[in-house]
Amino acid sequence: METSEASKPEHPTSFSKKSAFFFRYVTVFRFFIAVLLPITTLLLTGQNLSQFNHNTGWSYAFIHPEHTLRNLREGQFFLDHYKSRNSIKGIRLEQFQGLQNAYRSERGFFHLPPLSLVVFQPFFLLSKSLNYTLSSIISGDQNATLYSSNIIFCIQEVLFGILFILIDMKVAYLLMNLSQKLCNLRSERVTSSNCNYKGDFAGLTSIFRPFESYEREMELQMDCLIRPENGYLFGMPTLGNEPSFAQNEDETKSNGADSDEKKVEQKEYIQMNKTEASLPSVSITLPFSSISTCIFFVYYCNPIIIASSIYFHSFQGLFHFVYVAILLRAYNGNAPLAALLLSLWNYFEGLYPMLHMVSVILLVSRRHNTQKSAMGSIGYFCLWSFFLFYISNALIKDDSKDGAIWMDWVHPHSHNLGYNGLHPSLGVLWYFFIQVFFRFTDFFVILFKAIPCVFLVPLSLRLWRYPLELVRQVSYYSICLTNWLLFLQIDSFFMIISLYHCHS
Amino acid sequence: MNLHDSVFALITLLLSPQTIARMDLQRVSVALLALIVPISLFIMDSWLWLNTGSGNANYLYFQCLAFTAFLGTILLEFVFASVKRDKALRLTEKNMKLSKYEKHLSPNTQ
Numbered sequence: 254m255e256t257s258e259a260s261k262p263e264h265p266t267s268f269s270k271k272s273a274f275f276f277r278y279v280t281v282f283r284f285f286i287a288v289l290l291p292i293t294t295l296l297l298t299g300q301n302l303s304q305f306n307h308n309t310g311w312s313y314a315f316i317h318p319e320h321t322l323r324n325l326r327e328g329q330f331f332l333d334h335y336k337s338r339n340s341i342k343g344i345r346l347e348q349f350q351g352l353q354n355a356y357r358s359e360r361g362f363f364h365l366p367p368l369s370l371v372v373f374q375p376f377f378l379l380s381k382s383l384n385y386t387l388s389s390i391i392s393g394d395q396n397a398t399l400y401s402s403n404i405i406f407c408i409q410e411v412l413f414g415i416l417f418i419l420i421d422m423k424v425a426y427l428l429m430n431l432s433q434k435l436c437n438l439r440s441e442r443v444t445s446s447n448c449n450y451k452g453d454f455a456g457l458t459s460i461f462r463p464f465e466s467y468e469r470e471m472e473l474q475m476d477c478l479i480r481p482e483n484g485y486l487f488g489m490p491t492l493g494n495e496p497s498f499a500q501n502e503d504e505t506k507s508n509g510a511d512s513d514e515k516k517v518e519q520k521e522y523i524q525m526n527k528t529e530a531s532l533p534s535v536s537i538t539l540p541f542s543s544i545s546t547c548i549f550f551v552y553y554c555n556p557i558i559i560a561s562s563i564y565f566h567s568f569q570g571l572f573h574f575v576y577v578a579i580l581l582r583a584y585n586g587n588a589p590l591a592a593l594l595l596s597l598w599n600y601f602e603g604l605y606p607m608l609h610m611v612s613v614i615l616l617v618s619r620r621h622n623t624q625k626s627a628m629g630s631i632g633y634f635c636l637w638s639f640f641l642f643y644i645s646n647a648l649i650k651d652d653s654k655d656g657a658i659w660m661d662w663v664h665p666h667s668h669n670l671g672y673n674g675l676h677p678s679l680g681v682l683w684y685f686f687i688q689v690f691f692r693f694t695d696f697f698v699i700l701f702k703a704i705p706c707v708f709l710v711p712l713s714l715r716l717w718r719y720p721l722e723l724v725r726q727v728s729y730y731s732i733c734l735t736n737w738l739l740f741l742q743i744d745s746f747f748m749i750i751s752l753y754h755c756h757s
Numbered sequence: 758m759n760l761h762d763s764v765f766a767l768i769t770l771l772l773s774p775q776t777i778a779r780m781d782l783q784r785v786s787v788a789l790l791a792l793i794v795p796i797s798l799f800i801m802d803s804w805l806w807l808n809t810g811s812g813n814a815n816y817l818y819f820q821c822l823a824f825t826a827f828l829g830t831i832l833l834e835f836v837f838a839s840v841k842r843d844k845a846l847r848l849t850e851k852n853m854k855l856s857k858y859e860k861h862l863s864p865n866t867q
Contacts, residue, residue: 310803314796315760432772468775471849479845483782487774548771555768561761569761677803677817678759679796681825684818 272546279554287414287563291407301406306565315561318676319364322413322566328363328370329377366601366666367648380408410566417562420570425553427577432545434584487544583616588626592633600641603666604702610634671698763828770835779838788830795823
């Protein structure tokens with residue numbers, strides 16, 4: 254039976270020989286493309302890749318146009334420009350003040366938060382130093398530079414391509430790790446400290462056990478009428494197994510004639526279903542040895558993700574990494590780290606990720622089973638968020654201009670929060686804001702942003718025992734009322750549902 | 758909304774196999790395959806609108822609408838399957854509780 258195979262302990266890094274070979278092959282292929290594609294484009298056309306793929310239908314469909322290397326270069330331009338003008342002062346903090354014009358102007362030039370440049374600053378510096386090194390090798394003069402922006406851009410594209418491959422690899426690994434936890438494919442020592450789930454039947458056995466094993470046990474006892482038809486694909490018990498009422502034959506002996514008639518009907522039904530549906534339960538397996546390996550390869554070898562990372566140089570994989578890491582940390586009960594990652598995501602994406610704080614609190618509190626952990630999660634989140642916004646404000650602070658303090662905090666995020674300058678995408682809000690009259694824009698922005706928050710409070714009060722229903726409702730509103738973040742909300746929705754099943 | 762995020766969303770579906778097993782796989786397969794049509798037309802229409810100038814924003818909008826509808830189908834199917842999974846588990850728990858309760862009462866009645 255596949256159930257026994259699926260429940261075998263498996264180390265997250267252990268692949269079968271075929272899978273390991275496939276992983277190496279794809280990794281080499283990805284590195285090969287990441288290095289050769291920018292160089293070949295430069296040699297053949299004299300241009301860099303971003304000149305080809307910018308502002309095309311492909312880029313609008315595949316990626317968020319602002320989460321790209323090209324957009325980071327624009328921010329870097331402001332930074333470099335100010336650096337050269339104020340190099341005499343030598344004060345490090347003031348070097349970043351060139352960015353203030355990017356946010357302070359009426360339309361704004363740079364639409365990512367300032368810390369995004371700080372995150373990627375080492376790679377820009379590395380590309381510059383590589384440019385100097387290459388020029389010194391070619392010309393023999395140590396002070397020479399190639400003076401070609403295309404060459405620097407090519408170096409950046411190669412470096413970022415390699416970085417994004419590593420990020421994708423990490424995301425795939427974390428997904429596999431999370432899957433193994435959820436599907437109970439990985440053996441874990443269950444103690445009262447690392448798992449406090451106590452199901453309804455835990456009182457009978459007097460032990461603590463994870464929800465995965467509990468649900469698997471329940472599936473074995475499940476009535477054949479409510480078992481999933483396609484369960485055999487995932488190693489679940491199918492109609493071929495004996496259902497609960499057939500197993501508990503002895504228990505129903507004392508129920509008289511009614512139960513006997515019922516039993517006869519049920520047996521007839523079982524026999525009927527056995528003849529119809531016992532064939533699939535033989536051995537049909539997924540293409541890979543386990544679901545977690547399948548998830549790893551579906552993500553890592555996905556052509557869309559490869560194209561986004563290597564061809565379009567989109568750093569959305571970084572948000573996926575943060576997102577999966579939040580859920581993994583919250584699942585493990587690590588509130589400080591989960592709150593830090595959530596605050597980072599909230600800083601970069603603005604407002605909507607904050608709604609998932611409720612889910613993080615539920616996950617952490619279920620793990621630790623204390624209210625302190627919930628309050629601790631909120632406290633850590635507020636602390637980290639304040640810290641991030643304070644640093645961000647310090648980087649772009651402009652003392653020469655008057656204005657409300659909160660405006661300095663909001664300016665870097667105004668583009669994201671206010672649905673400004675939307676590009677065409679596969680969502681529908683860009684079209685809505687084209688059609689709406691300008692005088693109503695603020696009203697709809699506030700409406701779209703506030704509705705999920707307004708619904709969150711009563712739903713949290715009513716459904717605090719049922720995180721599935723709570724998250725579903727909140728996610729529905731978020732899905733309907735966001736633009737770029739639309740699918741990140743759907744991701745969260747799917748993931749939280751999965752986690753709910755493992756904790757509730 | 759973009760393909761990179763949507764692919765990630767669909768991959769995360771695999772994290773809950775018990776739910777996928779309860780989904781109507783035929784409907785989901787049709788919706789998944791149908792996604793190719795609005796995506797390809799979106800790319801072509803954006804070229805028509807922004808490069809050649811022979812199209813307009815409405816072309817893109819209807820592709821976005823179709824894309825959202827197909828993806829919404831998968832989402833709703835997943836929601837229904839999640840509810841089914843939860844309901845099945847609760848029913849089993851209830852059934853088990855009842856059988857234990859009857860077992861507990863049976864010696865007294867006899």
